Amino acid sequence: MTADRTESSQEAFLASYDPHAFPPFAVTVDVVLLTVREHELSVLLVERDTHPFRGRLALPGGFVQPDEDLESAAVRRLERETGVRRSTAHVEQLGAFGDPARDPRMRVVSVAYLVFAPDLPAPVPGARTRSVAWVPVGDVDPATLAFDHEQVLGAGVERARAKLEYTPLAAAFVGDTFTVADLRRVYEAVWGGALDPRNFHRKVTGTPGFLLPVGRPAPVGPEGGRPAALFRRGDATSLRPAMLRPGSA
Amino acid sequence: MTADRTESSQEAFLASYDPHAFPPFAVTVDVVLLTVREHELSVLLVERDTHPFRGRLALPGGFVQPDEDLESAAVRRLERETGVRRSTAHVEQLGAFGDPARDPRMRVVSVAYLVFAPDLPAPVPGARTRSVAWVPVGDVDPATLAFDHEQVLGAGVERARAKLEYTPLAAAFVGDTFTVADLRRVYEAVWGGALDPRNFHRKVTGTPGFLLPVGRPAPVGPEGGRPAALFRRGDATSLRPAMLRPGSA
DNA sequence: CGAATAGTGTCTCTCAGACAATATTGC
DNA sequence: GCAATATTGTCTGAGAGACACTATTCG
Incomplete structure (x- = not known):
């Protein structure tokens, strides 16, 4: 319930109603x-x-x-x-x-x-x-x-x-298109610890609906290295099984 | 922030303040x-x-x-x-x-x-x-x-x-002491489906801090059967790994 | 003993964590 | 080639689902 008064007629009630009361x-x-x-x-x-x-x-x-x-x-x-x-x-x-x-x-x-x-x-x-x-x-x-x-x-x-842990909302912290490493850095910043890039990659790319590959080949790397694939966020709304926060077992 | 006004002196501000404004x-x-x-x-x-x-x-x-x-x-x-x-x-x-x-x-x-x-x-x-x-x-x-x-x-x-799924709060739905079957019936009622009694038993008794065994041997059974052990809720505040809701993989 | 419920054990599959190995780029 | 990053693969152990089997009680 929300507000409560003892009046019998609705019209009388509304008319007599004083918000400042x-x-x-x-x-x-x-x-x-x-x-x-x-x-x-x-x-x-x-x-x-x-x-x-x-x-x-x-x-x-x-x-x-x-x-x-x-x-x-x-x-x-x-x-x-x-x-x-x-x-x-x-x-x-x-x-x-x-x-x-x-x-x-x-x-x-x-x-x-x-x-x-x-x-x-x-x-x-x-x-x-x-x-x-x-x-x-x-x-x-x-x-x-x-x-x-x-x-x-x-x-x-x-x-x-x-x-x-249990939603793909990390993607809300990055731009429209992003790499797996971009996403991993979000997790690392929010959880405050390093994640294994290889296991992370396997997890997020293996979760249906989390990431959509963007045809566009790849961006550039700031300190060299193989260019990463670009992704867009998928339509999944929850992660099952969840991403596991390291220090929480 | 919470409320906002433009006044320089706090005293003057509080004095001039009118909640009904x-x-x-x-x-x-x-x-x-x-x-x-x-x-x-x-x-x-x-x-x-x-x-x-x-x-x-x-x-x-x-x-x-x-x-x-x-x-x-x-x-x-x-x-x-x-x-x-x-x-x-x-x-x-x-x-x-x-x-x-x-x-x-x-x-x-x-x-x-x-x-x-x-x-x-x-x-x-x-x-x-x-x-x-x-x-x-x-x-x-x-x-x-x-x-x-x-x-x-x-x-x-x-x-x-x-x-x-991820807390031991099911115990809040049962009395001070309860059996594993009592707890399982809570999950079944809230999630709306049957759970395997054997896997459920293994999961909840194997999760540290979820259940505390009560020395008292056992209550009675309404329709016969082996009397169940009694438990009290433990001090765990989260379940890791989580209980998995059946139809959600 | 038979019915009913409690509890244990086993098997398989998925998946997370550890980490080797390969791929692709810039210099 | 070398350094750096990306991506794939392999091994192992924890744990979930399926389900056989044992334990204990009542009638």
Whole structure:
């Protein structure tokens, strides 16, 4: 159920209804935007220029508008504040965070969204956005984050690590076409350890629907070596059996 | 980030702050309480006696109070409306549902919680609760549910099916001590198919930390047969490798 | 003993991890 | 050729599915 009142006629009820009679909540969205840059899993953080937490780093986000869907609100912040377009990224809900003390001003419930995006040319600060930067998640000092964003970020990173195990979503971190080595570097960055290139190759190419070969022969290699085959992401939505994270047996 | 204003002094900001200046949202919790009864995965539904959706079935739930944590609000509804105590059940957040049209009265964001509980002696309708009933999830007519509860229930059931694969949470559906067959019937009910009792036995007893043998020799059998050994749930939090859902290779 | 359920053992196949060997490119 | 990366192949051990067989209880 959702809201509850004791009235007998629906019309009378709606007419007598006063939204302000309910505990006033604000609802916001926060975006945990992850990418892999220079072999490191990184999150996009903005610097706050208003109270509270002025000068502290925070996840991009903001209020949900009265007629706006939650995910639309998150995507709007994503596009406006980070320049990432929805069509190039994976977006999923991470969860709701509603500790009564999480915002000193009023009661705020924030719905967090998790986004995987390829490494973009530049962070593209949005219109009314102050400084914005990619920060490797290992370099984030938890004490410097605003609100409960340490907790939100932690949940996002843990979700990302789990998702790579049983979905083909690693492909959301790379461009439209990519090599097996590109994909392997995503796994290595997110999980934080080296994977055997040969076993990895066998696993991903042997999983139906994960990778589609692109006819185009091959790109170039930066430090030489045999050119790799190019792939596009397939239509699989889950990995069975899962990719196994090394240190988890 | 969470809420945002342009003010230079924190004191001035807080003093000038007016909660009603923000879009008024109501925040509710909905509880997807699942159990296994008579070999069927069942959900607890209540019948609404007020508009909107009067007479329709709905998930238990209600408003979050101003100083109440989201999970506390869900647990409060669980205990008051269903008689299930928190200590005997597994509780986790399922997600936020905030379609602008989900409640005809006002903008409501609902945070859904998923609860696994053992089959209790009786549904124990709470204090101010109208009729309440366990309904096998396969028998729920989606069109009869209030609000977007069809969607919420669907997400809860799917989450439950997935959780049984890679966590030992099936034990949350049975009592304090249980047999391997009890546990197998949980998997069969949630996944909706028969499992080989012998392979199942080998898997669950061979997974470290899943089951703890109880010294007590054995209970009785309803239709005869060798008495089964009793177990208590172990301290494992994940299953590696996972239990594999049959029709998913 | 027969029926019913509990629990063990065996066989096969898939697959992950370790790692050798081959292929293809730039210099 | 040499260095570097890509890709294939081989071996081994863990574990899942199929299923025969043994154990224990009740009537």
